[in-house]
Amino acid sequence: MMKGSALVWRRTYGRLTSVLLLLLLSGRPEGASVGPPGKPRLIGCRSPEKETFTCRWEPGSRGGLPTQHALYYNTENSEKVFECPDYETAGENSCFFNKTYTSIWVSYNITVVARNALGNASSDSIDVDVMNIVQPHHPENVTVTLEDGDNPYLQVKWEKPHMVDTRSGWVTLSYELCVKREKDNKSELHFAGQQKHFRIFRPVPGEVYVVKVHCKPDHGYWSEWSAPAFMKVPDYIPREKSMWILLAVFTSFILLILAWALVLKKSSVKHFLLPPVPGPKIKGFDSHLLKKGKSEEIFSVLIGQGFPPTSDGEDLLVEYLEVSESLQQDPAATPLPEAKEQQRDWSPAPFADSGQGPSVHHTLQVKTGEESATRSVKQTQAFGGPLVTSSSSQAPKPDGKANIISSSSSLRPSCVQETLYVAEVLIKGLPPATQQDRQVTPAGVFPCNSPVDSNYTQGETGHSGNRGTAQRPDVSPSALKPTEYVEVQNVNQEDRLVLRPKAKEDIGDLWQVGLRGQEYSKVSEVINDHLLLLERGSTLAGPSCSAMEGTVEGRAQQQPAKPTLQQGLNGYVDTGSMLAPY
Amino acid sequence: MFRKLKGPVLFLLMFLDVQIIVGSTPICVHGHTGCQALSLADLFDRVIQHSARVHGLSSDLHSDFDQYFLPSKINRNCHTSYILTPNGKENAQRLAGEDLAGVILKLLLAWRDPLSQFHRSMAQHEDFTSFSGNKALEMSDMVQQLRLGVERVAETMHLLGMISNSVRGLISKEALGSQASGSEARSMTDQQLLYCFRRDSHKIQIYLKILKCRIAPEQGC
Secondary structure, three states: OHHHHHHHHHHHHHHHHHHHHHHHHHOOOOOOOOOOOOOOEEEEEEEOOOOOEEEEEEOOOOOOOOOEEEEEEEEOOOOOOEEOOOOOOOOOOEEEEOHHHOOOOOEEEEEEEEEEOOEEEEOOOEEEEHHHOEOOOOOEEEEEEEEOOOOOEEEEEEEOOOOOOOOOOOOOEEEEEEEEEOOOOEEEEEEEEOOOEEEEEOOOOOOEEEEEEEEEEOOOOOOOOOOOEEEEOOOOOOOOHHHHHHHHHHHHHHHHHHHHHHHHOHHHHHHHHOOOOOOOOOOOOOHHHHHHOOHHHHHHHHHOOOOOOOOOOOOOOOOOEEOOOOOOOOOOOOOOOOOOOOOOOOOOEOOOOOOOOOOOEOOEOOOOOOOOOOOOOOOOOOOOOEEEEOOOOOOOOOOOOOOEOOOOOOOOOOOOOOHHHHOOOOOOOOOHHHHHOOOOOOOOOOOOOOOOOOOOOOEEOOOOOOOOOOOOOOOOOOOOOOOEEEEEEEEOOOOOEEEEEOOHHHHHHHHHHHHHOOOOOOEEEEEOOOEEEEOOOOOOOOOOOOEEOOOOOOOOOOOOOOOOOOEOOOOOEOHHHHHOOO | OHHHHHHHHHHHHHHHHHHHHHOOOOOEOOOOOOOOOOEHHHHHHHHHHHHHHHHHHHHHHHHHHHHHOOOOOOOOOOOOOOOOOOOOHHHHHHOOHHHHHHHHHHHHHHHHHHHHHHHHHHHHOOOOOHHHHHHHHHHHHHHHHHHHHHHHHHHHHHHOOOOOOOHHHHHHHHHHHHHHOHHHHHOOOHHHHHHHHHHHHHHHHHHHHHHHHHHOOOOOO
16 A cells, blocks of 8 residues: 555656646746847936046847847948947946047947847937046045044045046046934035045034045036044033134224223212212301300301491391291191191291201291281392392281291392392291291201391381380381382391381382393292292282292202302392392 | 328327327236236236136026926037047146137137027916016126137236137137127027036136136135
């Protein structure tokens, strides 16, 4: 039995093999039969240096038989056909034309023919002019070096492809680089023209640069890329150092200039930042004495210049009108400004707090009886001018007294100061209680019209608590007619306004002359206890006056902003010039 | 006696002066300072740039034509075939500078009329855009400029003693030759004309480069 099965196996094995062979023989991919060769295809021709060129083709089907290819060409000028002179040099399926066979500016008509035992097949012809098919080899010896220094850079150098003659001008090559950073994976193309070197500035430290170059003739094809050159940039390259140095130098330069400018303008800068506190501008004023607190000495120093002028003509002294506020109305209360708008209390303010010395800010105040239609003080004039006061039209109460407290700025020890500032600043917080004294003489304040003086007559309206004036001609407000004018004769030593009433005939002149703005201005209103509204020089009663906001708080201030305030030689305000605009 | 001769002598001198004035633009060899005219190398560079532009235009026009017209069997006999031109590097290098300059000038002169004729015929073509028409006009103008430039170069070389024959000698010979081939030029088709001119403009460019690298080889050689 075993032998029988082995036989069967052998037979099947043989049959299988034969079938397989048959299948193999029949299953040839080329075709079932041999035949003439397939048509070859000319790939193209290329010249690397414009002196030789190579044509390549692709063979068609071989037809099952060994085939041979032949390349035939003819030039444009003749019909004679030549065969390829060299099939080997350029490799398989190629034809190499060396210098002898190459002519530029001549058109070649090239054809490839494939032959085998059974037939021929010729390719399509192509026309080739060597001037158009130049494709050089790639550049050679590409090197990358790192040039150190303040500005490190990568220097790339290469050489022209061999066999290309650029020296005679026969071929002109242009180069192009491809620079790639490995970490970044970005590549850049840089055209380098005809030069054979290139610089890559600001290399990134720690990066690896891959550089390759290719070239192109004037009218031709780009070559292949050269072999890449690698360059690892070390990490220690100091970058942007110079920039920081430059920045530091620039900044220090600017700072130097600023400092120099500051030094130059030191005084003005200091003045700008810390405006100086104006000091007193009183002649003979000594701040040191004040600091010591010896007021008497100060005043004596201030006085010692023969001022205020003593009154010579006592006969000229008629009276002075002392107007004080009525105490009966408000004996206990502070003589605050009443509801009536025109009654104002001005308290002489020792501006001791301002430290400027005797603040002889007596305000000239006319305050008549309460039910009277009080008038504001129309005018208190400085020396020489008529004192225009208005008294109430009624008979004044016995206690209605108008206290004329002449105002004086502390600029001067006299009570006659800027007439404009007759209205005195009511120092805030000053006890109006001082007003209670008709003749207020707080310490350190010069009462302009101190009743103590016996050299002159004062008009005082029955004020109790007088300081013992001597005889006084009774000039009660009742005696005063409305808008009766009083002329300030002068100011005596104790800062009293020496007044005399003006004759009526004078008054008329005054109205015409003075009120036109020569010397007088009517006080139309008093505002806020420290503003005198003076009327313009006109007979019209109207609030056409400009408010003389002489808030002479810091009386030492000259208030240079006021153009009308002009100080005379001895510091007195020149009324004439002052009131000129009126 | 001399006073009598003074007038005619001055008269003669004037004529001589004219000759000098015409040709007296100072020519500076490269390297001389204080000279405001162009050096020979600069002249060459300019002329080569011109020729490169001309060749570029001719290539563009040729490819434009190929798009519009079926490439017919081109008769590759150009009307400038009678001009013997070196067709290889060694052949070109063997030629003397004078001959090379002469060849260039001949070529340029031979193409003057056909190019203007071509431009006129281009204007009548409806298939072409004005862009191509502009190229043809520019090409024609630039060839004229190029010719003047090459003449200037030849003159300079002659003044410098590099070539013996003057430009006028070269040109005058070729004036006859160009008239002979005039009929041939008129029979060319536009395509043929462009094909031939593309080749000839390339020749001109290469010859100029060879001449430049031989005479003034500083940059680009």
